[in-house]
Amino acid sequence: MARRDQWIFSDEEVLHTPSVAAGLSASDELRDRIRGVNWLLRIGVTARVRSDSLYNACLYFHRFYMRKSLQQHDVEQTALTCLFLACKAQDAMKHVTQLAALAVFKHRSDTAKAQGRAMRDKEPMHIKDEPDVVRLQENMLSCEITLLRTLTFDLAVRQPFPLIVDAARSLQLKRFDVVMMHAVLNDSMRSNIALSYPPLVVALVAFTLPSAVADEAYLSGTYRDINWQDQRWLGAFGVDVSADVSDGHDNGDQALQPGKRSRSVSGDGDATANNSKRMKGESGSGHTNVHSSQEVKADYTDRPNDANNNAPSHTPTHTHAHHLLMDTRDAIIRFAMIFRYLDRDVRARQQANKGRIAALLSCFPKRHDSVWAEDEILGSF
Amino acid sequence: MEQLNTAIMKRYSKERKVGEGTYASVYQGHCVETGRMVAIKKIKIGQFKDGLDMSAIREVKFLQELKHENVIEMLDVFSAKQNLNLVLEFLTTDLELIIKDRSLIFRPGDIKSWMAMTLRGVDWCHRNFILHRDLKPNNLLINDKGILKVADFGLARDVADPGMKMTCQVITRWYRPPELLFGARAYSSAVDIWSVGCIFAELLLRTPYLPGENDIEQLNTIFRALGTPKESEWPGHTSLPSYIKFQDYPKQPLEDLFSAAGNDAIELLGKCLHYNPHERISAGSALRLPYFSNQPKPTPPPLLPKPLKELEPRALPPDAVTGQGNNKRKADGEQDHKPDLRKVARKIDFQ
Numbered sequence A: 001m002a003r004r005d006q007w008i009f010s011d012e013e014v015l016h017t018p019s020v021a022a023g024l025s026a027s028d029e030l031r032d033r034i035r036g037v038n039w040l041l042r043i044g045v046t047a048r049v050r051s052d053s054l055y056n057a058c059l060y061f062h063r064f065y066m067r068k069s070l071q072q073h074d075v076e077q078t079a080l081t082c083l084f085l086a087c088k089a090q091d092a093m094k095h096v097t098q099l100a101a102l103a104v105f106k107h108r109s110d111t112a113k114a115q116g117r118a119m120r121d122k123e124p125m126h127i128k129d130e131p132d133v134v135r136l137q138e139n140m141l142s143c144e145i146t147l148l149r150t151l152t153f154d155l156a157v158r159q160p161f162p163l164i165v166d167a168a169r170s171l172q173l174k175r176f177d178v179v180m181m182h183a184v185l186n187d188s189m190r191s192n193i194a195l196s197y198p199p200l201v202v203a204l205v206a207f208t209l210p211s212a213v214a215d216e217a218y219l220s221g222t223y224r225d226i227n228w229q230d231q232r233w234l235g236a237f238g239v240d241v242s243a244d245v246s247d248g249h250d251n252g253d254q255a256l257q258p259g260k261r262s263r264s265v266s267g268d269g270d271a272t273a274n275n276s277k278r279m280k281g282e283s284g285s286g287h288t289n290v291h292s293s294q295e296v297k298a299d300y301t302d303r304p305n306d307a308n309n310n311a312p313s314h315t316p317t318h319t320h321a322h323h324l325l326m327d328t329r330d331a332i333i334r335f336a337m338i339f340r341y342l343d344r345d346v347r348a349r350q351q352a353n354k355g356r357i358a359a360l361l362s363c364f365p366k367r368h369d370s371v372w373a374e375d376e377i378l379g380s381f
Numbered sequence B: 001m002e003q004l005n006t007a008i009m010k011r012y013s014k015e016r017k018v019g020e021g022t023y024a025s026v027y028q029g030h031c032v033e034t035g036r037m038v039a040i041k042k043i044k045i046g047q048f049k050d051g052l053d054m055s056a057i058r059e060v061k062f063l064q065e066l067k068h069e070n071v072i073e074m075l076d077v078f079s080a081k082q083n084l085n086l087v088l089e090f091l092t093t094d095l096e097l098i099i100k101d102r103s104l105i106f107r108p109g110d111i112k113s114w115m116a117m118t119l120r121g122v123d124w125c126h127r128n129f130i131l132h133r134d135l136k137p138n139n140l141l142i143n144d145k146g147i148l149k150v151a152d153f154g155l156a157r158d159v160a161d162p163g164m165k166m167t168c169q170v171i172t173r174w175y176r177p178p179e180l181l182f183g184a185r186a187y188s189s190a191v192d193i194w195s196v197g198c199i200f201a202e203l204l205l206r207t208p209y210l211p212g213e214n215d216i217e218q219l220n221t222i223f224r225a226l227g228t229p230k231e232s233e234w235p236g237h238t239s240l241p242s243y244i245k246f247q248d249y250p251k252q253p254l255e256d257l258f259s260a261a262g263n264d265a266i267e268l269l270g271k272c273l274h275y276n277p278h279e280r281i282s283a284g285s286a287l288r289l290p291y292f293s294n295q296p297k298p299t300p301p302p303l304l305p306k307p308l309k310e311l312e313p314r315a316l317p318p319d320a321v322t323g324q325g326n327n328k329r330k331a332d333g334e335q336d337h338k339p340d341l342r343k344v345a346r347k348i349d350f351q
């Protein structure tokens, strides 16, 4: 059946999706994905869906559109169905009627608001027998099996959040630091970085980015004092940084052969993929902290393949951290791509943070052949 | 999509019915291309109003994750009329049939071999943060080469689901640990280990070790066999939600009943049936006990006793007949409109 690494995509794959092949521009695709995820999160949060289910639902959504086109599969309906399926798979079912009624209700209240009139119905469930709801419900049910099949029944997702919680705990950060990281993680669901990087890299993005986008007043001194240039902070994620740390972001000797660019645990080889799979943990909260730190180790220290294939043999451990940070850097740039599609006030705020983001990026080693051009993306939002 | 689905469906022939569970019928079939024998587990229509059955989706999710020699392998999935069909490797018999087959004689190495395979499968689940929650001899299936595989993940759950809604009404009663019977809201992989202990005892005795008639009787049966726990031995148990006081049964050495078993076997049994779930042994540690390295060596699977009779349709389990065990689907709290919070676990506590 499904190979484990089929859900980590190359840059080329991410840029040439079925929708793009069918004529959509890359920026329109990103806009539609953001619209779908926004819708998913809006309905999900109102329906009190747990955050682990929300994360999985968003990932299902992004994965679905790596196999199907936006032109052929309605964004909102797919988003809702992802939400429905993710809740089931996490043992926290939401009834299809509830979700469908909520979706129709939100649409109507949006229209009403736009037209400046009041809503007739006050409760989503009051409209549950109306034709609009019944139709949406039927569509969701028929979409469910398509979705399941497109996902090749891979419903289990490794979540980044527990990794963040563990690291924050080991560095004795404050609760609000973690709240900020969680917020960044939620925002990252609108981008498609989880299609390209393993959960650890997504966790690193959410862990580091508050230093550049959150109001300093909310961040603890301990967090603000982290020196991102000194890779030692990665130790909190169970990454071995004992090897020569000082030249951590000197990338001159790290240039890789073209075309053989590796991603940390991207599943370039079977052994690697199996490894990361073996210690899979799945959690929406910090309950399994003890275990998720083991998970990190399994992901990033037992990587025989990586060391053999991609790294200069004299600095094997150094390379893990190094690659990880190169990925994190690319992922942050891609994360920043979503800013220009967000509401104007959010955009304005992030505009003001541009300098901070650039400063954070400069702490991480740069991948020479990266297709994600920092200037272009940071310049435009 | 539908075409792909039909194509997959056509890949398998469905022949005779070989099993009937609480939520599925199981058929024997073949992969048309390769001739490989398969089992097709067809989920009975459940909450059709809400699309595909949740237990089935969860079983699929777990089986996709768990690839291990001692866990049943899922080969494919297809849907027919809103029903999920799981294509599984075909397993010719199960441990219940073997235990019940009076013509078979078990040597100590046979029992050790089944136990080792069971624990390896369970260890794999736990290492992947999955609780099985329904371990019993008839969910331990065995292939034609004697390899035992943990099966039936319809009730499994992630250890890490921040499970507001864990129900203590899982695990067929005879294999259910005392913390669940007392309504513990937080439970852990230790629940599966208790079940493994009961299965071990059943292999030694050739009859169910702790067959209680109802939940209260079940506790009584456990305490009569193993002694009523003291607070010192299991701190906190008297404050569990459904705790009630039982007669004070004395502790009897396990050796008395399991007289044929060696000291190393008694050690394993005692550690699996430890009252305090936090101190109950883990599957991994159990496999490292002297029992498994001492003589006799575990029998190689192909040499294990196996019944002549193959699987054929069997009656529903006793729980299901009385209606009491029929909570399989309801076991997932959120499907109930008003979950009984008293009976539901709030937090998982994976030691």
Ligand SMILES: Nc1ncnc2c1ncn2[C@@H]1O[C@H](COP(=O)(O)OP(=O)(O)OP(=O)(O)O)[C@@H](O)[C@H]1O
Binding pocket: B018, B019, B020, B021, B022, B023, B024, B025, B026, B039, B041, B072, B088, B089, B090, B091, B092, B094, B138, B139, B141, B151, B152, B153, B154, B311, B317, B328
């Ligand atoms: N892979 C298989 N090969 C052969 N027979 C099987 C297979 N899987 C299941 N069976 C048979 O079907 C029966 C029911 O299967 P299973 O236990 O998976 O279903 P269930 O509905 O979850 O049952 P339960 O009542 O135990 O909860 C088994 O006891 C066994 O006899």
Ligand SMILES: [Mg+2]
Binding pocket: B021, B138, B139, B152
């Ligand atoms: Mg069964």
